[in-house]
Amino acid sequence: xxxxxxxxxxxxxxxxxxxxxxxxxxxxxxxxxxxxxxxxxxxxxxxxxxxxxxxxxxxxxxxxxxxxxxxxxxxxxxxxxxxxxxxxxxxxxxxxxxxxxxxxxxxxxxxxxxxxxxxxxxxxxxxxxxxxxxxxxxxxxxxxxxxxxxxxxxxxxxxxxxxxxxxxxxxxxxxxxxxxxxxxxxxxxxx
Numbered sequence: 531x532x533x534x535x536x537x538x539x540x541x542x543x544x545x546x547x548x549x550x551x552x553x554x555x556x557x558x559x560x561x562x563x564x565x566x567x568x569x570x571x572x573x574x575x576x577x578x579x580x581x582x583x584x585x586x587x588x589x590x591x592x593x594x595x596x597x598x599x600x601x602x603x604x605x606x607x608x609x610x611x612x613x614x615x616x617x618x619x620x621x622x623x624x625x626x627x628x629x630x631x632x633x634x635x636x637x638x639x640x641x642x643x644x645x646x647x648x649x650x651x652x653x654x655x656x657x658x659x660x661x662x663x664x665x666x667x668x669x670x671x672x673x674x675x676x677x678x679x680x681x682x683x684x685x686x687x688x689x690x691x692x693x694x695x696x697x698x699x700x701x702x703x704x705x706x707x708x709x710x711x712x713x714x715x716x717x718x719x720x721x
Contacts, residue, residue, distance in 0.1 A: 587619075587621065590619045591619050591620055593619070594615055594616050594618075594619035594620070595616075597612070597615070598612060598616055610630070610633050613630065614626060614630070617629070617630075
């Protein structure tokens with residue numbers, strides 16, 4: 531605003547000097563007289579209450595810790611900037627470049643971890659299903675093998691029973707022949 535109303539005050543003040551090439555050098559913070567004409571207009575000032583009050587470093591540290599606790603986990607708060615404030619108030623601002631990691635890399639790593647966790651959660655039921663299917667397959671194969679062995683045992687039993695029945699019939703026939711023979715021999719020997 532001052533440059534628009536009275537630019538000559540900024541360039542040609544008591545602490546300015548001519549550089550010789552058509553340019554003028556001005557001190558960064560020159561003290562100059564401000565008159566009533568220069569201050570005419572509407573200005574908006576914001577005065578911070580207690581701005582002249584001295585705050586010691588311990589109080590600043592405690593306030594920073596309180597701020598961090600109050601905003602912890604709040605998605606609206608920029609965690610990187612809050613961490614920087616914590617470093618500054620604790621007196622470690624000279625270590626920020628060494629300790630703070632690139633937020634984009636951190637976000638990328640977190641996204642990869644979340645994706646891996648999600649894949650693990652999705653793979654768990656799939657793995658359980660595959661295990662259950664394998665168990666069912668093994669049970670079915672075992673049942674078929676047991677049924678096959680049982681069928682062979684039953685067939686062998688049936689065959690053995692048939693052989694046993696055949697032998698019994700043959701033995702019975704032999705016994706009857708032997709009895710008949712004994713009756714004839716016994717009956718002829720008595721005459």
